[in-house]
Amino acid sequence: MSEAEKPDNEDASPAARPAGKVKPPPLSLSKRQALRRKFLRTVLLTGGVLGAALSGYLPMVYARKQRLRPPGALDEKDFLASCIKCGQCVQVCPVQAIKLADLVDGFGVGAPYIEAREQACDFSCDAVQCILACPTGALVYQKPAFLPVRKGAELAEKPLLLAKEKDPEPTLNLKERMGVARLTRPESCLALRGRGFKGQARGPDYKGKLRYMAVDRWKPIPVREHPYEAEVCNLCVQACPIKWAISMETVFAPDGSQRLSPVVHEACVGCGACEMICPTEPASIEIVPREVWRT
Amino acid sequence: MNPILKKRFFEQILVMFGREPKKPAQISPPAQEIHLFKRTTNKEKLQAAAAHAEAHMSTSHKWRNRRWAVLIAVNLLFVVSFYFDIQVLEGALTASRFVGFHLIDLNSALQVMLAHKHIITNLVIGTATIFVGWLLLGGRSFCSWACPYHLLAEWAEKLHLWLVKKKLVVDQPIDRRLRTVFWIVFALLAVATGYTVYEAISPTGIVSRALIYGPGLALLWVLALLVFEVFFVRRAWCRYACPIGLTYGVVGILSPVRIKYTLEGCFHEGNCRKVCLVPHVLDTVIKGRAVHTEVPIGPDCTRCGLCVDVCPTGSLTYDVKGLSKLL
Numbered sequence: 354m355s356e357a358e359k360p361d362n363e364d365a366s367p368a369a370r371p372a373g374k375v376k377p378p379p380l381s382l383s384k385r386q387a388l389r390r391k392f393l394r395t396v397l398l399t400g401g402v403l404g405a406a407l408s409g410y411l412p413m414v415y416a417r418k419q420r421l422r423p424p425g426a427l428d429e430k431d432f433l434a435s436c437i438k439c440g441q442c443v444q445v446c447p448v449q450a451i452k453l454a455d456l457v458d459g460f461g462v463g464a465p466y467i468e469a470r471e472q473a474c475d476f477s478c479d480a481v482q483c484i485l486a487c488p489t490g491a492l493v494y495q496k497p498a499f500l501p502v503r504k505g506a507e508l509a510e511k512p513l514l515l516a517k518e519k520d521p522e523p524t525l526n527l528k529e530r531m532g533v534a535r536l537t538r539p540e541s542c543l544a545l546r547g548r549g550f551k552g553q554a555r556g557p558d559y560k561g562k563l564r565y566m567a568v569d570r571w572k573p574i575p576v577r578e579h580p581y582e583a584e585v586c587n588l589c590v591q592a593c594p595i596k597w598a599i600s601m602e603t604v605f606a607p608d609g610s611q612r613l614s615p616v617v618h619e620a621c622v623g624c625g626a627c628e629m630i631c632p633t634e635p636a637s638i639e640i641v642p643r644e645v646w647r648t
Numbered sequence: 649m650n651p652i653l654k655k656r657f658f659e660q661i662l663v664m665f666g667r668e669p670k671k672p673a674q675i676s677p678p679a680q681e682i683h684l685f686k687r688t689t690n691k692e693k694l695q696a697a698a699a700h701a702e703a704h705m706s707t708s709h710k711w712r713n714r715r716w717a718v719l720i721a722v723n724l725l726f727v728v729s730f731y732f733d734i735q736v737l738e739g740a741l742t743a744s745r746f747v748g749f750h751l752i753d754l755n756s757a758l759q760v761m762l763a764h765k766h767i768i769t770n771l772v773i774g775t776a777t778i779f780v781g782w783l784l785l786g787g788r789s790f791c792s793w794a795c796p797y798h799l800l801a802e803w804a805e806k807l808h809l810w811l812v813k814k815k816l817v818v819d820q821p822i823d824r825r826l827r828t829v830f831w832i833v834f835a836l837l838a839v840a841t842g843y844t845v846y847e848a849i850s851p852t853g854i855v856s857r858a859l860i861y862g863p864g865l866a867l868l869w870v871l872a873l874l875v876f877e878v879f880f881v882r883r884a885w886c887r888y889a890c891p892i893g894l895t896y897g898v899v900g901i902l903s904p905v906r907i908k909y910t911l912e913g914c915f916h917e918g919n920c921r922k923v924c925l926v927p928h929v930l931d932t933v934i935k936g937r938a939v940h941t942e943v944p945i946g947p948d949c950t951r952c953g954l955c956v957d958v959c960p961t962g963s964l965t966y967d968v969k970g971l972s973k974l975l
Contacts, residue, residue, distance in 0.1 A: 402849070402889055406845050434761075434842045435766070437743040437757070442863060443730075462866055
């Protein structure tokens with residue numbers, strides 16, 4: 354305890370007190386320079402790391418193309434805030450529709466998205482497994498009350514899954530749409546041009562899978578193993594997993610002649626199965642991500 | 649607890665946040681006795697003993713090998729769970745499910761909570777599980793026993809030290825308070841921007857996802873960090889930047905698993921400080937600094953065991969608080 358008592362003794366004598374507060378001797382020049390260099394390096398590393406971190410803003414600023422997010426995704430900003438980038442949604446998807454974004458997505462790096470043309474979500478899992486897998490509520494069945502629902506994003510009723518039509522519970526637990534399908538290239542649509550389709554919808558090398566009820570309800574198969582034949586092309590209608598979301602309707606061409614055209618209805622959830630199967634290149638029908646239903 | 653050790657316990661927390669370790673103001677009488685004995689013993693005798701110990705020392709990599717095996721096994725379990733769809737450990741290091749139980753990385757959870765400002769039950773369950781888990785396992789042991797970036801950085805460090813030995817590069821230390829600043833800045837950024845800003849550059853998340861879901865451009869950032877560490881600043885990310893390390897360090901404050909220093913047999917050669925990722929926690933091994941005969945190492949220690957491997961006298965050992973009393 355002798356060391357502990359020492360300062361007490363010093364304090365006891367009033368003359369010693371100012372002596373205790375003597376400034377340390379000035380540092381040598383080389384030491385000062387070393388400290389200054391260390392400080393500069395520290396500032397440099399701070400700048401470097403924060404610069405890298407904030408560069409994540411760039412893709413947000415340069416409003417890049419909206420990503421199609423998995424079903425049940427919160428609105429984009431909230432989605433990116435709540436996604437923990439773990440990829441559990443990727444792991445449960447039976448058709449591997451979900452991918453994780455890379456560096457070019459800025460703050461969205463590691464966040465899941467769907468490239469519908471390569472592999473759309475066709476709800477092969479029946480129960481929207483990705484929502485079930487999400488640990489943070491970035492994908493939800495029911496939005497928390499404090500988050501607003503954009504007008505037209507809400508589905509009028511729970512979507513009816515054609516594959517489950519005969520089940521006691523035939524609906525999908527999904528409140529909002531992912532986007533809306535649009536016939537973005539009517540000029541190339543085979544149906545509108547009065548043409549049919551026969552063969553592999555996306556060619557022999559296409560890797561995407563879909564569930565065909567006629568083949569196996571539980572096992573999606575590669576699209577190339579399931580050739581189509583249609584007198585007037587209606588592949589998008591055939592591929593659509595949702596009831597009343599799309600149908601072939603008679604329309605009149607500018608020259609007055611009657612044509613068949615795929616028409617998207619309000620039940621469309623924006624899954625992208627139609628975009629995926631469309632045999633024209635590029636696809637005539639596409640999903641507009643985050644799009645709302647406009648009447 | 650011994651009041652001197654208690655004081656050191658709190659000081660070590662400050663050291664974790666970036667304060668430089670200081671000479672102790674108070675040393676317990678038994679420790680003083682040993683210090684005095686070491687000062688007065690014939691130096692040649694001591695050196696002879698040291699040489700003797702050195703001769704006996706065969707470089708052991710026991711703990712390092714165990715640790716690498718665990719680290720690789722953990723990360724491999726993520727990979728095979730997905731690759732072979734065996735569903736044991738699904739997800740990535742940021743959040744996962746171990747046979748169905750939610751596990752969520754504390755720092756990622758914090759970022760999400762601050763950015764999203766809404767916390768769902770599964771997030772709470774996963775975060776609490778991980779908190780208790782790493783509390784029992786040593787806090788920053790997450791860094792050295794689980795983080796895949798740590799392993800890459802360890803290899804980069806070997807390269808760096810080799811270059812240092814060849815006098816081709818010099819380690820350029822940085823102010824350690826920076827990590828605390830980063831922790832606060834990233835927390836504030838998450839609140840202010842509503843984005844999980846740190847997750848965009850977290851090498852832990854990036855490497856973990858790259859292993860499981862395949863490589864991407866984001867690995868370039870990790871590569872840049874490693875290059876920086878090889879040529880400029882030794883272990884820059886883990887030492888001076890990573891907020892994950894600080895988060896788990898805070899968890900480690902109360903963890904029973906730690907490295908314990910025994911003053912008596914130590915020759916104060918300092919090999920442990922040379923291999924250590926966080927040498928400021930080993931200030932106690934400097935001659936005359938130990939405040940007691942046995943001193944637990946502070947919370948910033950990653951419990952990696954490199955010092956245990958390198959110590960020729962067994963003065964540094966793994967210790968579970970209370971376990972020795974129990975046995």
